[in-house]
Amino acid sequence: MYSLYQALLTQHSRQLTPVRCAEQTIAQLHHYFEDVVLENNLAALVIESLPMKAERSLRDLARVREVGRAAHKAFFFVSPGDALTDLPLRTSDQDREPILLKRGTNEKDGERFVVIADARFSALLASVHGDDDxxxxxxxxxxxxxxxxxxxxxxxxxxxxxxxEGHLQAPAFTSSVRSSMPKATSLQLTVSVTTKLARLLQEQAGREVAVNRIATAIRNSLELDSVLQTTVTEVGRALSAQHCALRIEGEPGKEPLTNCYFREGAGSDNAEEAELLADLDAYSVRLAGRYKNYVMDGRADADANSNNVRPLAAVPLIYQERFMGVLMVRSDDSTRTWQENELLLLRTVADQVTVAVSHARLFSQMQQQALTDGLTGCFNRRSFEMQLERDLHMATRMRLPLSLILLDLDNFKLVNDTYGHEAGDVVLRLLADGLRDELRSVDTAARYGGEEFAVILPQAGIDGAMIVAERLRRRIELMEVPGVGHVTASLGIATFPQHASSRDTLVLAADRALYNAKNAGRNCVCVPPDDDSSLMSEDEVPALVEASPTDNAETLDASLIVS
Known part of the structure; x- marks a missing residue:
């Protein structure tokens, strides 16, 4: 049997032009047609066919009953197994309750329509879910x-x-239709509906723009904070929300990420922000175990008590069945009801964000693996060279010194040969931990190769670098390695611009200083000789920094000395 959509399009093809709309938009259009009856107390005949749903929200069920009681007569075509069939609704034409008409087994569940008719107004909306062509x-x-x-x-x-189809309610249906045949249509009611339709399509276009902007931000950036802030801003503006907040659960050992949007003029003082974050915390816990949307609508009949009601909608972020966070919007309109297409926007954005977060974290892990030594957790040689180039550029621009320490474990091959490579790995890990403990946050420690490490000291002159190097030497000397005992290290220092004018010459100068430390008996700190002119260009004028290598570094101040 033809659907109503197909029958009308065949009979009135010149007067009807089909358009494509999202399912949620069509649901909103249905509501707008129903609003004509509800808002104007229109005692009209209402006939609807709704898509089959085994579960319906209380709001949906209440809406059906409300339409049925407001209309002169209301008939709803429902499929077997639909949640509406469980309602204690009338199945006769007595009283003003919606009457249910069971669909035949051969009818398509994808059909949806609403027909409104009385002597002064008529309207029709019909749709089908896709088509074979x-x-x-x-x-x-x-x-x-x-x-x-x-x-x-x-x-x-x-x-x-x-x-x-032989419905038992066929006589009542025919009688209601005969008494409600349309004769004319009210211009006022028609304009009311078409205005809402235009507004809906305009809002839908705005939401599509918001989704496109978020998608563009995700494509163009792997900076997660920037993407998340774009998300809350675009969603908040698209839904005209007072606030929009997004919480991304942190990876193990890391804090969660939180981004907020405050509508311009809505205020963003500390108390308001604290309240928003408290709500976000509460709904993060609530949705973590449910994986379902949470919607709190406002009150249609606003009163003094409803001023404290803040309509709210929150959707979970789920990726591969794992809870990743929550996206939440809040309105200061106490009468606001969240529409299905607005919830669709939240769900669509939530899906995009979960993918973006997963990709950003994967990229971060790959980047970390590419720039970090897997055994020690220090930077590898490639990232060391890039960092040294950046720090030298800053030192040149700011006219500040920079020192480089090359450190090599003494007789490390003997440790591997005697105690095994696993013991050698333990030595390297303990050494890396010691470097992290002793250095400043601006310093960089890297595994330069094998048992050799490099340390970049920005803004440190030769005297300060000597203090740091001696402190590292003593820490290594005192370090107890399980199953091995004690080890020592030799260290070479070079300072820019005193000993070198570029990255390569600075590394070469530190390497020569390390070579001198090895030749001096190991377990000591050395600097390049003052007459090592092969490391300097002819026209270079180094800063007047006096090199003062000494074996008695305890007499110096414990802080870095910046030339």
Whole structure:
């Protein structure tokens, strides 16, 4: 059997133009048509066919009953197994309750329509879920009209359909249709509906723009904080929300990420922000175990008590069945009801964000693996060279010194040969831990190769570098290695611009100093000789920094000395 959509399009092809809309947009259009009856106390005939849903929200169930009681007569086509069949609704034409008409087994569940008719107003909306000719197209095909003759055709078709299917309510249905045949249509009511339709399509366009901007931010950046801030800003603006907040659960050992949007003029003082974050914490806990949306609508009948009500909607961020966070919007309109297409926007954005977070974390892990030595956790040689180049550029621009320490464990091959490579790995890990403990946050420790490490000391002259190097030497000397005992290290120091003018010459100078330390008996700190002119260009004028290598570093101040 043809659907109502197909029958009308065949009969009135010149008057009807199908368009494609998302399912949630069509649901909102249905609500707008129903609002004509509810808001204008229109005692009209209402006939609806809703898509099959085994579970419906309390709001959906209440809406069906509200329409049924407001209309002169209301008939709802429902599928077997639909949640509406469990409602204690009337199945007769007595009283003003919605009457349920069970669909036949051969009818398509994808059909959806609403027909409104009385002597002074008529309207029709019909849609089908996709079609065989254009299965890959997005959205459902939908038509709508306010023309009485087309609505009349729809009523004639539905009468014939109900009679042919042998519904027990067929006489009551036919009687209601006969008494409600449209004769004209109210211009005022038609304008009311078309205005809402135009506003809905405009809002839908705005939301599509917001989704596109978020998608663009995700494509163009792997900076997670920037992407998340763009997300809350675009969602907040698209939904005209007072606040929008996004919480991303942190990885093990890390703090969660939180981004907030405050509508301009809505205020963002400390108390307001604290309240928003408290709500975000509460709903993060609530949704973590449910994986379902949470919606709190405002009150339609606003009163003094409703001023404290803040309509709120929150959706979880789920990636591969794992809870990753929550996206939440809050409104200061105490009468606001969150529409299905608004919840769709939140769910769509939540899905995009979960993918973006996963990709950003994967990229961060790959970047960490590419720039970090897996055994010690220090930077590897490649990242050391890039960091040294950056620090030298800053030192040149700021006219500040920079020192480099090359450190090599003494007789490390003997440790590996005697105690095994696992013991050698323990030595390297303990050494790396010691470097992290002794250095400043601006310093860089890197595994330069094998048992050799490099330490970059920004803003440190030769005297300060000597103090740090001696402190590192003594720490290594006193370090107890399980199963091995004690080890020692030799260290070479070079300072820019005193000993070198570039990255390569600075590394070469430190390497020569390390070579001198090895030749001096190991377990000591050395600097390049003052007459090592091969490391300097002819026209270079080094800063007047006096090199003062000494074996008695305890007499110096314990802080770095900046030339």
């Amino acid at each position: 254009d299965a890959e197209a997005d959205g459902d095909r939908v038509i709508w009209t306010f023309e009485p003759d087309i609505v009349y055709s729809a009523l004639e078709y539905l009468m014939a359909r109900v009679t042919a």
